[in-house]
Amino acid sequence: MKRFFTKHGIIVLTVAVIIAVGLCIVSAMNSGTGFLYNAVGVVTSPFRAAGSAVSGWVSSAGDHFESVESLQKENQELRKKVAELEKDLRSAEKAREENERLRTLLNLRQQREDFTFASSHVVGRSTSNWEAELTLDVGTDADVAIGDCVVNEEGFLVGVISEVGLNWATVTTILDPNSQLGATVFRTGETTVALGDLGLMLDNRLKLSYLQGDSHLMNGDLVLTSGIGGYYPSGLVIGAVEEIRTDDNGLTRYGVLVPQVNLQQLKQVFVITSFQVVQ
Numbered sequence: 001m002k003r004f005f006t007k008h009g010i011i012v013l014t015v016a017v018i019i020a021v022g023l024c025i026v027s028a029m030n031s032g033t034g035f036l037y038n039a040v041g042v043v044t045s046p047f048r049a050a051g052s053a054v055s056g057w058v059s060s061a062g063d064h065f066e067s068v069e070s071l072q073k074e075n076q077e078l079r080k081k082v083a084e085l086e087k088d089l090r091s092a093e094k095a096r097e098e099n100e101r102l103r104t105l106l107n108l109r110q111q112r113e114d115f116t117f118a119s120s121h122v123v124g125r126s127t128s129n130w131e132a133e134l135t136l137d138v139g140t141d142a143d144v145a146i147g148d149c150v151v152n153e154e155g156f157l158v159g160v161i162s163e164v165g166l167n168w169a170t171v172t173t174i175l176d177p178n179s180q181l182g183a184t185v186f187r188t189g190e191t192t193v194a195l196g197d198l199g200l201m202l203d204n205r206l207k208l209s210y211l212q213g214d215s216h217l218m219n220g221d222l223v224l225t226s227g228i229g230g231y232y233p234s235g236l237v238i239g240a241v242e243e244i245r246t247d248d249n250g251l252t253r254y255g256v257l258v259p260q261v262n263l264q265q266l267k268q269v270f271v272i273t274s275f276q277v278v279q
Helices: 002-031 035-111
Strands: 116-127 132-136 149-151 157-164 169-173 180-185 191-195 206-209 222-225 237-246 253-259 268-274
Touching: 132 157, 132 268, 206 237
Parallel strands: none
Antiparallel strands: 116 132, 116 268, 132 169, 149 157, 149 268, 157 169, 180 191, 180 222, 191 206, 206 253, 222 237, 237 253
């Protein structure tokens, strides 16, 4: 084909010109227009068609881009609405959880009418190899004081207030090595001491020490605050006995307690600001 056009190109061009001239003559005779005018029209007709096609394509492309831009804008608006709905959903879920905690607390209030509570939220945590503390968003402005016990909505002990400011407070949790509470075994009434232990803290466990020689402590026994001395309320659930061990000296035994409250998941807690001392 390439050889054909190379060899016969002039002939083909000549024939095309003759045909074009003939078309111009016929058009001029039929329409009454001038030969030169028709010649120009015939020659430029393909270019006009091409220009029209290009113009149509450009217009179509412009409409396409406008459509894409409109879709992108609509997509952004939909994303914004979805984000707002997700935010509302999270807020609703948070409110539902808080209402559930308050309903549970209402039952605790009915059971322990001698307690006065200050509601607070956990706003900070400090858990290391040496300490286990929480920071709350209430303080002396809510009558919170050092030594106040902190519980969850079910009345399970979280810890004791160790520092307090106007609108904040630090809780030394029951896992902290500095924590020490008078305790009693619910089943037997045995009086002991529950204290944080450095070796058990990282396993979310604490120690039940000073067991009596004839102690009948068993796995699963529930341990409560004793209230002896009047420093802390009695009857707050500390934890359950998971294991009974013997000290390294082989002479004394102690219990390993599992807290009844999950300290890692706490969001809202309640400070007992006053209580009735049981003699």
